[in-house]
Amino acid sequence: xxxxxxxxxxxxxxxxxxxxxxxxxxxxxxxxxxxxxxxxxxxxxxxxxxxxxxxxxxxxxxxxxxxxxxxxxxxxxxxxxxxxxxxxxxxxxxxxxxxxxxxxxxxxxxxxxxxxxxxxxxxxxxxxxxxxxxxxxxxxxxxxxxxxxxxxxxxxxxxxxxxxxxxxxxxxxxxxxxxxxxxxxxxxxxxxxxxxxxxxxxxxxxxxxxxxxxxxxxxxxxxxxxxxxxxxxxxxxxxxxxxxxxxxxxxxxxxxxxxxxxxxxxxxxxxxxxxxxxxxxxxxxxxxxxxxxxxxxxxxxxxxx
Amino acid sequence: xxxxxxxxxxxxxxxxxxxxxxxxxxxxxxxxxxxxxxxxxxxxxxxxxxxxxxxxxxxxxxxxxxxxxxxxxxxxxxxxxxxxxxxxxxxxxxxxxxxxxxxxxxxxxxxxxxxxxxxxxxxxxxxxxxxxxxxxxxxxxxxxxxxxxxxxxxxxxxxxxxxxxxxxxxxxxxxxxxxxxxxxxxxxxxxxxxxxxxxxxxxxxxxxxxxxxxxxxxxxxxxxxxxxxxxxxxxxxxxxx
Numbered sequence: 001x002x003x004x005x006x007x008x009x010x011x012x013x014x015x016x017x018x019x020x021x022x023x024x025x026x027x028x029x030x031x032x033x034x035x036x037x038x039x040x041x042x043x044x045x046x047x048x049x050x051x052x053x054x055x056x057x058x059x060x061x062x063x064x065x066x067x068x069x070x071x072x073x074x075x076x077x078x079x080x081x082x083x084x085x086x087x088x089x090x091x092x093x094x095x096x097x098x099x100x101x102x103x104x105x106x107x108x109x110x111x112x113x114x115x116x117x118x119x120x121x122x123x124x125x126x127x128x129x130x131x132x133x134x135x136x137x138x139x140x141x142x143x144x145x146x147x148x149x150x151x152x153x154x155x156x157x158x159x160x161x162x163x164x165x166x167x168x169x170x171x172x173x174x175x176x177x178x179x180x181x182x183x184x185x186x187x188x189x190x191x192x193x194x195x196x197x198x199x200x201x202x203x204x205x206x207x208x209x210x211x212x213x214x215x216x217x218x219x220x221x222x223x224x225x226x227x228x229x230x231x232x233x234x235x236x237x238x239x240x241x242x243x244x245x246x247x248x249x250x251x252x253x254x255x256x257x258x259x260x261x262x263x264x265x266x267x268x269x270x271x272x273x274x275x276x277x278x279x280x281x282x283x284x285x286x287x288x289x290x291x292x293x294x295x296x297x298x299x300x301x302x303x304x305x
Numbered sequence: 306x307x308x309x310x311x312x313x314x315x316x317x318x319x320x321x322x323x324x325x326x327x328x329x330x331x332x333x334x335x336x337x338x339x340x341x342x343x344x345x346x347x348x349x350x351x352x353x354x355x356x357x358x359x360x361x362x363x364x365x366x367x368x369x370x371x372x373x374x375x376x377x378x379x380x381x382x383x384x385x386x387x388x389x390x391x392x393x394x395x396x397x398x399x400x401x402x403x404x405x406x407x408x409x410x411x412x413x414x415x416x417x418x419x420x421x422x423x424x425x426x427x428x429x430x431x432x433x434x435x436x437x438x439x440x441x442x443x444x445x446x447x448x449x450x451x452x453x454x455x456x457x458x459x460x461x462x463x464x465x466x467x468x469x470x471x472x473x474x475x476x477x478x479x480x481x482x483x484x485x486x487x488x489x490x491x492x493x494x495x496x497x498x499x500x501x502x503x504x505x506x507x508x509x510x511x512x513x514x515x516x517x518x519x520x521x522x523x524x525x526x527x528x529x530x531x532x533x534x535x536x537x538x539x540x541x542x543x544x545x546x
Contacts, residue, residue: 166409166410166414166416169402169405169406169409170406170409170410172395172397172398172402173395173398173406175397176395176396176397176398177393177395179357179377179389179393180393180395180406181406182356182357182376182377182378182381183355183356183357183377183378183381183386183387184381184406184407184410184411184456184460185378185379185381185382185410185411185412185460186378186406186410187378188378
């Protein structure tokens with residue numbers, strides 16, 4: 001039943017570009033982009049509760065790979081290269097950081113994103129002697145929309161499969177108590193590394209696919225830490241441990257941020273910060289879990305009445 | 306050949322020596338009590354056997370193969386399972402999933418319908434029949450202990466380490482707990498238990514090892530060890546010896 005509804009929704013969403021204008025399509029691309037990022041983020045951070053702020057590092061790596069390689073090889077090969085680079089970086093970073101826990105992991109991932117941005121900036125300024133890059137690819141917004149929709153569908157299917165597979169259980173055990181996990185024979189580092197890398201590859205592709213849309217990219221755009229923060233808030237709002245939770249958080253928050261940044265460009269980050277605090281305080285497990293709780297309470301009341 | 310052998314095992318935390326040159330061996334099928342006053346190093350010894358803590362020096366071997374260089378995950382695969390002094394449930398999982406986590410990642414893993422059947426049997430064995438869909442965070446203290454034991458047994462261990470599994474139970478629960486461990490003994494599992502409840506030690510252990518200030522103070526048949534003057538002195542002081 002869920003599969004059928006999901007397929008129908010997918011077909012309906014795929015038809016959207018035929019019926020809407022350029023602005024709504026742009027909004028659709030933004031929502032799908034963040035939907036992919038938030039879902040990919042929750043693949044790893046949902047069950048393990050490791051809050052990663054490295055999202056934009058992989059997103060930016062994807063975008064930059066396209067900018068650098070677009071003229072040298074066919075587009076599908078460029079995407080493949082981006083995915084591979086994202087994978088290699090994720091494995092290296094994962095091996096170095098996944099032994100960290102809690103706040104140390106958060107700070108490290110934030111630092112990592114900044115480090116990648118500074119490295120790219122340094123390279124561009126000192127080696128290629130030009131900071132920004134142009135991306136001229138004959139890929140229209142509707143193609144970007146379809147690619148992102150495809151990536152979202154694949155990511156959701158992966159998330160669905162993982163939640164039912166052994167590796168999903170392993171991640172939940174690690175998230176609850178790593179000491180118990182190791183005493184039950186779970187390879188903690190291996191499991192975390194696998195999911196962190198998978199999540200990073202999806203994020204890299206999300207950046208790569210959206211690169212042609214900007215035409216001009218530079219480190220301060222594609223490595224903007226706000227992307228990492230938005231991803232976290234969206235996943236937390238919807239509920240990082242539900243299949244559709246992160247996507248559900250991405251839709252309203254992306255629209256809200258669009259509106260805020262258009263109308264309150266100077267106070268945008270203050271509102272963002274306040275919203276972040278409100279979500280963490282009021283909906284620690286996300287809207288979906290809060291709704292379930294509310295429904296259960298309602299049912300109890302009825303039963304008692 | 307002994308199932309478990311500790312040779313000259315030492316653990317230092319900075320300047321504090323928690324376990325000091327501990328040596329003993331346990332044969333397959335034995336149920337051995339590891340006793341001693343608080344702070345004598347019992348839990349530290351257990352933590353080193355299960356791989357939770359690395360050794361400062363010495364070796365631990367299981368069936369003649371050194372395990373003290375391995376991590377807890379690989380020691381678990383060699384056949385060592387444990388419970389913890391402070392119960393460590395997996396609170397966001399159900400009771401059944403807690404046990405499934407052990408079945409799914411043991412050396413010959415079970416998953417799917419095979420695992421489901423096994424979960425039912427394991428929970429029934431510890432007195433939690435029909436509770437597999439309950440959230441672990443909703444269980445009472447004794448039931449958490451039962452669940453933790455079922456989880457340890459699910460790995461089909463050769464050696465089971467119980468760290469004060471009977472502590473904090475009321476007399477009825479204690480009786481049930483002792484009966485449960487007696488049944489495990491009879492099934493042939495080798496058990497090393499850290500315990501302060503002396504009635505349980507007398508009922509369950511044929512042999513006891515007593516530790517004091519990190520070293521072995523006595524080792525022998527339970528009745529002899531418990532009447533040993535040095536042991537009484539370590540527990541109760543000179544006046545009682």
